[in-house]
Amino acid sequence: MKKPILLFFLLIYGITWYVSFHRYQFQLAHPVVLDVAGLLPTKVKEIKHGETKEQLQQWVKQAHKHGEKISIAGMQHSQGGQTYYPGAIMIDMKQYNKILQYDPKAKRITVQSGATWADIQKKINPDGLALEVTQSQNIFTIGGSMSVNVHGRDIRYGSLIDTIESFRLLQADGSIIQVSRTEHPKLFSLVIGGYGLFGIILDVTLQLTENELYQNETVQMNYREYSNYFRQHVQSNPNVRMHIARISVAPNHFFTEMYATNYHLASNQNQIGEFQKLKNRDQIVALPKFFLDLARYSDGGKNIFWTVQKNLLLKQSGSYETRNNVMRAATDFMEYENPSRTEILQEYFVPVDEFAPYIDDIRKVLTKEELNVINITVRYVGKDQQSVMSYAKEDMFALVWLINQKKSADGMAQTEKVLRKLIKVTLKHRGSYYLPYYSYPSQQELENAYPRSKEFFQKKRLYDPDDVFMNFFYKEYGQ
Known part of the structure; x- marks a missing residue:
């Protein structure tokens, strides 16, 4: 009698393990993502962690070719689904975080968009330099802060857009362009405060000020x-x-x-x-x-x-x-x-x-x-x-x-x-x-509240006609 009972328990164990393994595999293949408040759980196709420009460019080209959607995430403190979309590929930018160039005399720094304000402060503080505009907390990524066009405590500057010199943008077709007030100026005004709908911000050149x-x-x-x-x-x-x-x-x-x-x-x-x-x-x-x-x-x-x-x-x-x-x-x-x-x-x-x-x-x-x-x-x-x-x-x-x-x-x-x-x-x-x-x-x-919102969504469709870059905000108001 003992042998059949042992076989029965082995069978039950095997079935349980098989079901658990496949459920785990399904969850890995179809992850559920949350913002910091946790009220909008969403199942995405997969999460990719960007580390190089070549990776990011390849992923965007593939998504464009196969009709897939991409959403872009930093620290995910936006609470209305601006960093994800059902069934989309969510690109997590936190590992794309190098400081590329730093010129203390010119008070200028260029960083990848996944770098945080804390990363920049650590770099520039020994030279007596400081940021012009940022949130009161320094935990956020530069790309995320640009996408929501943050503001801070300094009354001499307005929002973050005042302090940005230029940035490189990876567009929906996989091309990379330099954007500033003189190069593609329309995109400069659209991407900063654009909630990731016009492309992936690759690297950013910021103006700095004295650490008073x-x-x-x-x-x-x-x-x-x-x-x-x-x-x-x-x-x-x-x-x-x-x-x-x-x-x-x-x-x-x-x-x-x-x-x-x-x-x-x-x-x-x-x-x-x-x-x-x-x-x-x-x-x-x-x-x-x-x-x-x-x-x-x-x-x-x-x-x-x-x-x-x-x-x-x-x-x-x-x-x-x-x-x-x-x-x-x-x-x-x-x-x-x-x-x-x-x-x-x-x-x-x-x-x-x-x-x-x-x-x-x-x-x-x-x-x-x-x-x-x-x-x-x-x-x-x-x-x-x-x-x-x-x-x-x-x-x-x-x-x-x-x-x-x-x-x-x-x-x-x-x-x-x-x-x-x-x-x-x-x-x-x-x-x-x-x-x-x-x-x-x-x-x-x-x-x-935003008198130019119709223009904003029209430009989104002009620069990204296939809606490669998607999020809940655009779904709710832009389509």
Whole structure:
């Protein structure tokens, strides 16, 4: 009797192994990809990791020949499917990350598009140089940042397009061209802020600036004072080089209290050597993560988080920091893993003089609707006429929202309902919204926020008539 039982168990084991192996092989052959928020899982044909120009060129030519689709990914922090598409070949650019040329005297650097801002900072900091425009975090790839045309804290520059000298573009037919303001200038305005729809950005030449020493100043105020304060004390002061603000979402000061941090050019730049070492921002994360977690799950926690955050920065007012270190904000404490919840970003742009009435209307919406807003950061973005898909039609304040929500269908539907209302309020105040997030706005709202969007999609079809480069954003609005 023992032998048949043994054979039976061996048979069951063999079948189980066979099924598991083939399921594993299927998953390898048909991977499911996610963005950082994890709300749009998508099965792609395969993921390729680009390392050489020749590889990338071959893959694009093959896709063009066989009618396949390509999507392009960096760190995948865009949250609306801009980096992938069902059944497409997703090209992961993170390994395409070499620094190709660096000229400290000319303040110029050329890097492959998969390099991160941290890679560049590490290279240029010893020479006393810094970036002109980037996000507050330096973890993103240059190609990804170009594709969404990021902006930062520096009030002298607008969006990233201001600092780009040129780049090479791998087009849908496999050809490679040099793009700048004088070579293929139309593509220059389309690709930067083009969400990977016109080709693969291969390498980029960036302008650099001096790594200045700043002394920070944090000021508390009511939201109604903010626009005038910014005009009189920030924008008109040449010594204020960078600026960031926050508005309270805590119940005790709901959309009324603010604080602003200005980075003044330090009077003695010879001191910069004492502060020049690049800081590891993520060494101590337990305490800020604790307070952030409190804010995620209770109104009382939001009050505590706001008070601690505000008082800490007020206490630090007068301290010194280099430009490169201002552009290295902490990220680890914001990492969030919860099986039933996730966090998304939204970003709305509103003209400087519309700020107070806009906040009044936003508050009216949020006192009636349920939306778990954790933090709102305010930055300034100057008018941008270069990018076809410019979000700054005039001088704008950018409000960056961090929102905690349920992953369930009901949770997603509730968030969408509220965000649609916020988008309507934003457009009412001559504003716009940032495109790297979920496709909640209607086609008409897109066209209202981005008056050249029809032209943008027409040019996409002109330069890529076979739609080799695809993503969810184009599927939703462009086809």
